[in-house]
Amino acid sequence: MDKNQSTGLLFEISRPGRRAHRVGAPDVPEIPLETLFPGEVLAETPPALPELAELDVVRHFTNLSSKNMAIDCNFYPLGSCTMKYNPKRHERIVALPGFGAIHPLAPDSVSQGILELLYGMQKILAEIAGLPAVSIQPAAGAQGELTALLVAAAYFRHKKDYRTRVLIPDSAHGTNPASAALAGFEAVTVKSRADGLVDFEDLKLKVDNRTAVFMITNPNTLGLFDGQIAEITKLIHDAGGLVYLDGANMNAILGITRPGDFGADMMHYNVHKTFTGPHGAGGPGSGPIAVRDFLEPFLPSPVVVKTNNGYALDFDRSLSIGRVHGFQGNIGVLVRGYAYILTLGPKGLREVSEQAVLNANYLLALLKDAIEVPKGDRCMHEFVASARLLRREKRISAMDICKGLLDHGYHPPTVYFPLVVPEALMMEPTETESKETLEEYAKVFKAILAESAETLHHAPHTLGISRPDEVAAAKTPVLIWKN
Amino acid sequence: MSYVANTESEQKAMLETIGAASVEALFSPIPESLRLRRDLAIPGPFAEQDLTRVMGRIASNNRSVDDLVCFLGGGAYDHFIPAAVDTLSMRSEFYTAYTPYQAEASQGSLQAFYEFQTLICQLTGMDVANASLYDGASAAAEAVLMAMSVTGRQGKIVVAETLHPHARQAISTVLANLGPRIETVPCPGGFLNPTEANLALDDTTACLVVQNPNVLGGLEEMAELAQKAHAKGVLLVASVDPISLGILKKPGDYGADIVIAEGQGLGNPLAYGGPYLGLMACREEFVRKIPGRLIGQTVDRNGKKCFVLTLQTREQHIRREKATSNICTNQGLYALRAAIHLALLGPQGLKETAISCTQNAHYLANKLLASGLVQLEPDRAFFKEFTVKLEASVACKWTPREIVDRMLKEGYLAGYPTGNWLVGKGDCLTIAVTEKRTKGEMDQFVEAFARVATH
Numbered sequence: 017m018d019k020n021q022s023t024g025l026l027f028e029i030s031r032p033g034r035r036a037h038r039v040g041a042p043d044v045p046e047i048p049l050e051t052l053f054p055g056e057v058l059a060e061t062p063p064a065l066p067e068l069a070e071l072d073v074v075r076h077f078t079n080l081s082s083k084n085m086a087i088d089c090n091f092y093p094l095g096s097c098t099m100k101y102n103p104k105r106h107e108r109i110v111a112l113p114g115f116g117a118i119h120p121l122a123p124d125s126v127s128q129g130i131l132e133l134l135y136g137m138q139k140i141l142a143e144i145a146g147l148p149a150v151s152i153q154p155a156a157g158a159q160g161e162l163t164a165l166l167v168a169a170a171y172f173r174h175k176k177d178y179r180t181r182v183l184i185p186d187s188a189h190g191t192n193p194a195s196a197a198l199a200g201f202e203a204v205t206v207k208s209r210a211d212g213l214v215d216f217e218d219l220k221l222k223v224d225n226r227t228a229v230f231m232i233t234n235p236n237t238l239g240l241f242d243g244q245i246a247e248i249t250k251l252i253h254d255a256g257g258l259v260y261l262d263g264a265n266m267n268a269i270l271g272i273t274r275p276g277d278f279g280a281d282m283m284h285y286n287v288h289k290t291f292t293g294p295h296g297a298g299g300p301g302s303g304p305i306a307v308r309d310f311l312e313p314f315l316p317s318p319v320v321v322k323t324n325n326g327y328a329l330d331f332d333r334s335l336s337i338g339r340v341h342g343f344q345g346n347i348g349v350l351v352r353g354y355a356y357i358l359t360l361g362p363k364g365l366r367e368v369s370e371q372a373v374l375n376a377n378y379l380l381a382l383l384k385d386a387i388e389v390p391k392g393d394r395c396m397h398e399f400v401a402s403a404r405l406l407r408r409e410k411r412i413s414a415m416d417i418c419k420g421l422l423d424h425g426y427h428p429p430t431v432y433f434p435l436v437v438p439e440a441l442m443m444e445p446t447e448t449e450s451k452e453t454l455e456e457y458a459k460v461f462k463a464i465l466a467e468s469a470e471t472l473h474h475a476p477h478t479l480g481i482s483r484p485d486e487v488a489a490a491k492t493p494v495l496i497w498k499n
Numbered sequence: 500m501s502y503v504a505n506t507e508s509e510q511k512a513m514l515e516t517i518g519a520a521s522v523e524a525l526f527s528p529i530p531e532s533l534r535l536r537r538d539l540a541i542p543g544p545f546a547e548q549d550l551t552r553v554m555g556r557i558a559s560n561n562r563s564v565d566d567l568v569c570f571l572g573g574g575a576y577d578h579f580i581p582a583a584v585d586t587l588s589m590r591s592e593f594y595t596a597y598t599p600y601q602a603e604a605s606q607g608s609l610q611a612f613y614e615f616q617t618l619i620c621q622l623t624g625m626d627v628a629n630a631s632l633y634d635g636a637s638a639a640a641e642a643v644l645m646a647m648s649v650t651g652r653q654g655k656i657v658v659a660e661t662l663h664p665h666a667r668q669a670i671s672t673v674l675a676n677l678g679p680r681i682e683t684v685p686c687p688g689g690f691l692n693p694t695e696a697n698l699a700l701d702d703t704t705a706c707l708v709v710q711n712p713n714v715l716g717g718l719e720e721m722a723e724l725a726q727k728a729h730a731k732g733v734l735l736v737a738s739v740d741p742i743s744l745g746i747l748k749k750p751g752d753y754g755a756d757i758v759i760a761e762g763q764g765l766g767n768p769l770a771y772g773g774p775y776l777g778l779m780a781c782r783e784e785f786v787r788k789i790p791g792r793l794i795g796q797t798v799d800r801n802g803k804k805c806f807v808l809t810l811q812t813r814e815q816h817i818r819r820e821k822a823t824s825n826i827c828t829n830q831g832l833y834a835l836r837a838a839i840h841l842a843l844l845g846p847q848g849l850k851e852t853a854i855s856c857t858q859n860a861h862y863l864a865n866k867l868l869a870s871g872l873v874q875l876e877p878d879r880a881f882f883k884e885f886t887v888k889l890e891a892s893v894a895c896k897w898t899p900r901e902i903v904d905r906m907l908k909e910g911y912l913a914g915y916p917t918g919n920w921l922v923g924k925g926d927c928l929t930i931a932v933t934e935k936r937t938k939g940e941m942d943q944f945v946e947a948f949a950r951v952a953t954h
Binding site (some may be wrong): 023025026027034035036037038039040041042043044045046047049052053054056057058059061062063064065066067068070073074076077078080081082083084085086087088089090092094097099100101102103105107108109110111112113114115116117118119120121122123125126127128129130132133136140143144146155156157158159161162166169170190191193194195196197198199200201203240241243245246269270271272273274277278288294295296297298299300301316337338339340341342343344345346347348349351355357358359360361362363364365366367368370371373374375377378380381382394396418419422427428430447448449450451474476479480481482483484485486488489490493494495496497 | 501502503504505509510512513514516517518519522525526528529530532533534535538539540541542543544545547550551553554555556557558559560561562563564565566567569571573574575577579581583585586587589590591592593594595596597598599600601602603604605606607608610611612613614616617618620621622624626627628630631633634635636637640644663665666668669671672673675676677718721722744745746747748749752761768769770771772773774775786792793794795796797798799800801803805806807809810811819820821822824825826827828829830831832833835838839841842843844845846847848849850851852853854855857858859861862880903904907912915934937938941
């Protein structure tokens, strides 16, 4: 079935004079604009936006949507992104006027429901983290990281203990060093061992009284839990530093172990991953942070507090780092996360991690004879395979495998990350996928490995387009349509 | 309750294939001393109908703008959202997709974001726009970092006191551990006086950040500020209200170098402050310095037109600590909503919305002035938001905060007490009026205001 009607660019299907949304003339007596504004500020014509009828717009975007893979249509084992099912009940809830149509500057007296929810969410996130103080303000994981590092910087400045370095394992996500630099620190790389865990000897060499923070992802980006974590956090604490946990992989440890219990002092959540806010083709996210009590005074302002008169936003925070975001954060994502956690409860949340780990190990067991998995035969919620040998022996790269999967209706794994594994294919099935989905995927995956290099180099064959020329896109960027 | 598919017997079969005795055995890498051997102390579980009731109760403890007549703005506005924006953005092919790294499987979102970038350029008169940032306040901080990178100037950043305080705070938080000093130019007249601004600018200044209309609602002298900034090699960062561009000149036409905006008003619900939508656009020559995701048009191997994420070498995935920004996600779903909204409005719909806001706001302002209870503060041209100072006869009885609280009982969100944000404005209230308000609502508002203010 062809779904290309009205999918030309909005600007190409535009026709002069077409209208969709109309705003009735105001019912107040009109005053000529020229008398309200100095002439030089008024535009002669409104912006040259496209002109379309309502059906043009509806058909355009409906048909465009069919050109996407999405969780609701396809298995999406994209490592580190936790592409689990997004429950439909959440969407109905957030659309209630009592959540969707409330003003962020309305007095607290008319916002008691949302404040109660956000206060409850702060408590829940503190309990899951094992860290008592929470800021819900950061809008995404990377903003959470930056916020926590700014909190650390403010803490050390307050103690007059001037520390300049943030230590980061080489397997970490690229946002870690970028956030460290933005918070004014020097990022220092710590090596991983052959088995993918932190090289404790290298860490010992690099820890000293300049160390402000050690950032660790645990389970790490290879899907391995670093059992040295208690020794690592002791080493950092003995040197006067703080330990930051990148919570990207919380889906593996909910109710199993808590970052605060294994020595982390600060962490961020990715509510859109772990607690299933829909990913929206690249956001919105929500990246709240949880910290130890001695860091609480430095959290962004405001925080939600409970008083004798109900719930309130507390702006009276003299040591706070200030704001990283307008208003109170990505509330809609937090409402979904709260609904999710309430649905599951404590046992259900632990079951999420148990089943995420079971599914990942099952997929690993189905695939490990077909493709190299360099860092062990067990994993937590995800694992990283390598197409290194395939590339050498058959000229099949990790990217070729991805493109082959697309032809079979599967979203590919995360590719070429982490950087410490050559030709990496990072797979995270999540807990919501069924046994037979994993089996079918494994079967297809193996069949692709048996295809000829020639066929795979030209994949995908069955989508609307073949591989785009990314080099040309970057060399001569065409970022907007021009008439 | 959980969303797990596999039954117990299936789980058992899976464990056999894995060669593990139990699910518990899969967690053996976690030392026993670190295990949590109790249930988390959190609420739940709730079946769907119970959850719906619990969440419904929470929602009913909030008073929405469907219930209170909204004259409150301050960066979040009660604009009308056409039904098609909801219907189309709720296509789960859009909202359950991830970042379009695999271009072949993401042409729908990629094309929509490319259209979004183009629409934002058409709106602002700039050359390049990114595929969105978190929100207006964080976009201001990103714009400042970008200006430092473009100019190579690390000495200071100059901001108008009339810039939204959330933006001012985000800038100072993000810059806290970096080089530049932030100089805030006082605006006692309710706008940034270009002569005063000029005194603050020097050859170490990376940018001047100004909001138009400003936090009090009034228009700034943008063209003159641009001229003063450029004379000293300083970039003008203009924070704008996208709806105002239905009637006001585009920032590109008065010389802005970087344009940022809170895009909430473009089809996105109030939602207690987020998710919102940070807009950013700039001049062509800064394209390799703009933070966030960019979508580009290219061709596939058969020469067919298509879209990809591009210029990713700027991003932290590759540049790591040398990246210009740590931004990873954008606000994809809300950028999509804005694109649909602008496509539905078109030039005439945007103009009508802007005119309707303007006419309503001026009607209400005139009516309030005629009541003799307030005066305009400052008395300058404004768009849809304005600030009034309570006359002494009112101010001696009530603070703006008390008036707001008492107006709630009359069924109104009456505005924002300006003194929370700006010194010397303790007797002021900032009021916003969108195209949704009717003459009847405004007439009754003024009656209620008179009652509340005088009794």
